[in-house]
Amino acid sequence: MVESGVARVRWVTFDCYGTLVDWRHGIMISAELVAPGHGERLLGAYERHEPRVQEEAPGMRYRRVLAEAFGRACREVGVDVIPDDLSVPAATLPYWRVYPEVTGELGALREAGWNLALLTNCDRDLVAETLRRLAVPFDMVVTAEDSGAYKPAPAHFERFRAAHRPEAGHWVHVAQSYYHDMLPAARLGIPRIWINRRDERPDDPSVVPEIAPDLAGLAARVAKVAQAAQGPAW
Structure with a gap:
């Protein structure tokens, strides 16, 4: 890992699930294992419940968040489950598929001289399994377990900034979630790229000045976003 405070080190931070790993597919496949034929409905319900659980219990481990939100989704949809079924999303997470372009693009960033970090709403043990599938080394990982909170709370970003104190134009954040990542990054003045995999429309276009489909x-x-950010330190 790169020592904190080293001058002129350049960083790209990423969200993991949704940005690098197909989170929605993972939840849907987990749901299909428990309740065949109900995967899409359970995914939709799960997407509503997970942020509520994280807001209610910011110190809860993500493994338990997955189980609690999945249980609520099952109740909403009317699917009967046994307690063991609620552990399926966490059990399958290490096998969730990585988007096909990810490994090559991460490698290209490293070749261009960028350090890579993950700022993830996950547990250390779970994300460690995913890191093996990404196949490109990361120089730092900040989890919800580390920060004691879930994005969109700013704790992940603040922890990373305190550790490395990046200069202006030497930190770009890349993520898929407008709610979890783009909004807090914008509030903190962090240069950012929205990976808009779902072709969503932002509530405020100024929040996402740079948008890409993948x-x-x-x-x-x-490089473009970093260059635009050169100027006075934050």
């Missing part, structure tokens, strides 16, 4: 060509986009 990670293809990411190194060039990062």
Whole structure:
């Protein structure tokens, strides 16, 4: 890991699930294992419940968040489950598929001289299994377990900034979630790229000045955003 405070080290931070890993597919497949034929409905319900659980219990481990939100989704949809069924999302998470362009684009960033970090709403043990599938080394990982909170709370970003104190134009954040990542990054003045995989419309276009449908060509986009951010330190 790179020592904190080293001058002129350049960083790209990423959200993991949704940005690098197909989170929605993972939840839906987990749901299909428990309740065949109900995967899409359970996914929709789960997406509503997870942020509520995280807001209610910011110190809860993500493994338990998955189980609690999945249980609430099952109740909403009217699917009967046994307690063991609620552990399925966490059990399958290490096998969730990585988006096809991710490994090559992460490698291109490293070749261009960027350090890589994850700022993830996950537990250390779970994300460690995913890191093996990404196949490109990361220099730092900040989890919800580390920060004691879930994004969109700013704790992940603040912890990373305190550790490395990046100069202006030497930190770009890349993520799929407008709610969890783009909004807090904008509030904190962090240069950012929205990976808009779902073709969503932002409530405020100024929050997402740089938008891409996936990670293809990411190194060039990062260089562009970093250059635009050169100026007085934050």
